[in-house]
Amino acid sequence: MDGVPTPLRCFNEFHSAEMFVDDGVESVTSVEQKKVERSIEEVISVYKQIHSLPQPTLLREQHYQYLKKGLRHLSDAYECLDASRPWLCFWILHSLELLEEPIPAAVASDVCQFLARCQSPTGGFAGGPGQHAHLAPTYAAVNALCIIGTEEAYNIIDREKLLDFLWSVKQPDGSFVMHVGGEVDVRSAYCAASVASLTNILTPKLFENTTNWILSCQNWEGGLSGVPGLEAHGGYTFCGTAALVILGKEHMLDLKALLRWVVSRQMRFEGGFQGRCNKLVDGCYSFWQAGLLPLLHRALFKEGESELSRQRWMFEQQALQEYILLCCQNPTGGLLDKPGKSRDFYHTCYCLSGLSIAQHFGNVDLHHEIILGREENRLVRGRRTFYHIYWSSIIYMHLILCNLLLLLFYNICPEKVAQAVQHFLRLPVPDVNKQPAASAGDRPEDSASTSGSADHQS
Numbered sequence: 001m002d003g004v005p006t007p008l009r010c011f012n013e014f015h016s017a018e019m020f021v022d023d024g025v026e027s028v029t030s031v032e033q034k035k036v037e038r039s040i041e042e043v044i045s046v047y048k049q050i051h052s053l054p055q056p057t058l059l060r061e062q063h064y065q066y067l068k069k070g071l072r073h074l075s076d077a078y079e080c081l082d083a084s085r086p087w088l089c090f091w092i093l094h095s096l097e098l099l100e101e102p103i104p105a106a107v108a109s110d111v112c113q114f115l116a117r118c119q120s121p122t123g124g125f126a127g128g129p130g131q132h133a134h135l136a137p138t139y140a141a142v143n144a145l146c147i148i149g150t151e152e153a154y155n156i157i158d159r160e161k162l163l164d165f166l167w168s169v170k171q172p173d174g175s176f177v178m179h180v181g182g183e184v185d186v187r188s189a190y191c192a193a194s195v196a197s198l199t200n201i202l203t204p205k206l207f208e209n210t211t212n213w214i215l216s217c218q219n220w221e222g223g224l225s226g227v228p229g230l231e232a233h234g235g236y237t238f239c240g241t242a243a244l245v246i247l248g249k250e251h252m253l254d255l256k257a258l259l260r261w262v263v264s265r266q267m268r269f270e271g272g273f274q275g276r277c278n279k280l281v282d283g284c285y286s287f288w289q290a291g292l293l294p295l296l297h298r299a300l301f302k303e304g305e306s307e308l309s310r311q312r313w314m315f316e317q318q319a320l321q322e323y324i325l326l327c328c329q330n331p332t333g334g335l336l337d338k339p340g341k342s343r344d345f346y347h348t349c350y351c352l353s354g355l356s357i358a359q360h361f362g363n364v365d366l367h368h369e370i371i372l373g374r375e376e377n378r379l380v381r382g383r384r385t386f387y388h389i390y391w392s393s394i395i396y397m398h399l400i401l402c403n404l405l406l407l408l409f410y411n412i413c414p415e416k417v418a419q420a421v422q423h424f425l426r427l428p429v430p431d432v433n434k435q436p437a438a439s440a441g442d443r444p445e446d447s448a449s450t451s452g453s454a455d456h457q458s
């Protein structure tokens with residue numbers, strides 16, 4: 001398949017038959033859906049006029065320049081993300097690693113020093129210097145430091161205090177609040193499990209009851225909601241599922257119901273994913289939704305499912321690439337939600353992450369690529385080690401590589417996860433008998449609110 005120009009879906013005469021039909025009942029939602037489809041039709045029509053060959057191009061150089069500039073300078077438009085600054089570091093650094101662009105040592109060191117200033121004296125990281133610790137920027141900061149992967153980066157993380165912070169946000173029912181005095185949702189369990197496992201401070205006691213709490217977020221639709229009883233949502237579903245994988249309990253989900261829900265979120269005409277039933281397509285769900293399919297593939301494989309493909313994930317990988325490459329690229333760099341929206345670092349990171357998933361299936365032995373367009377569109381095979389273990393499960397079952405199983409769920413490239421895990425496994429787990437000092441969620445402290453992935457309510 002490599003390098004062979006593939007016919008584009010949008011060049012097919014039957015493509016327009018996939019457009020939304022409202023059965024004569026117009027609603028606010030149907031009007032919006034048709035508007036988006038028209039804008040995509042326009043993009044496709046322009047593409048057809050300019051290009052006779054179906055070779056959509058990933059604008060690597062433009063994305064690189066946009067990302068590089070973002071590490072040093074942000075426009076006024078980012079003022080509203082003042083409480084999400086570690087996220088900006090993570091989104092940019094992860095995008096650069098997917099593009100296989102090295103981070104200059106001086107820049108890496110500056111990012112380390114900045115993140116050090118975001119670390120709270122009480123443990124965990126805040127959205128900016130002098131703010132309160134919060135699980136979302138803690139996840140972003142730990143990931144960013146692991147991507148940098150230097151001794152300087154690792155040594156910034158105060159693991160003992162990080163564990164204190166995690167205990168301070170743990171709730172008796174197994175859930176976590178995002179920050180002391182803050183809200184509970186399934187993102188927090190994922191952020192806590194992710195940073196705890198990456199830095200080797202994960203203890204069974206810390207995650208007591210967490211599995212059951214996350215399982216209670218899976219609803220009748222098959223996906224997971226932010227808290228029990230609400231609507232299923234792509235961001236929360238990824239967070240909950242990935243947290244369960246980290247805890248080794250994903251088999252307790254209704255996997256078939258989850259599979260049915262997520263594959264139904266890929267849009268028939270657009271090719272990208274929506275976040276919730278009856279919502280519009282959005283580039284960032286290329287990761288939150290498509291990222292669930294490798295997790296489900298592995299979980300179903302472990303459950304003995306014999307009908308699984310050894311060449312493809314269970315979604316239309318080419319259609320997703322087509323959506324990202326044709327509809328989500330800003331010609332001057334950066335990626336976006338849908339045509340007509342502005343570029344930003346969040347969508348750049350998650351569109352590229354989704355593109356990588358859509359391009360690569362399998363492992364070293366069974367690796368299968370579907371690269372739409374030019375060879376240069378190939379992103380780093382971000383999850384190679386994970387897939388390798390997935391297909392060769394009896395080979396690598398000692399402790400370090402068990403941790404490597406988790407790498408898909410951090411959304412960091414595998415070599416960096418391996419390096420971080422090896423580094424932190426050499427260090428002892430701080431006081432495994434540690435207990436919560438008090439019911440932290442009841443403390444009346446005020447706290448800076450920091451946005452995380454699933455705050456994006458598309």
Ligand SMILES: [Zn+2]
Nearest residue numbers: 282284337458
């Ligand atoms: Zn989005």
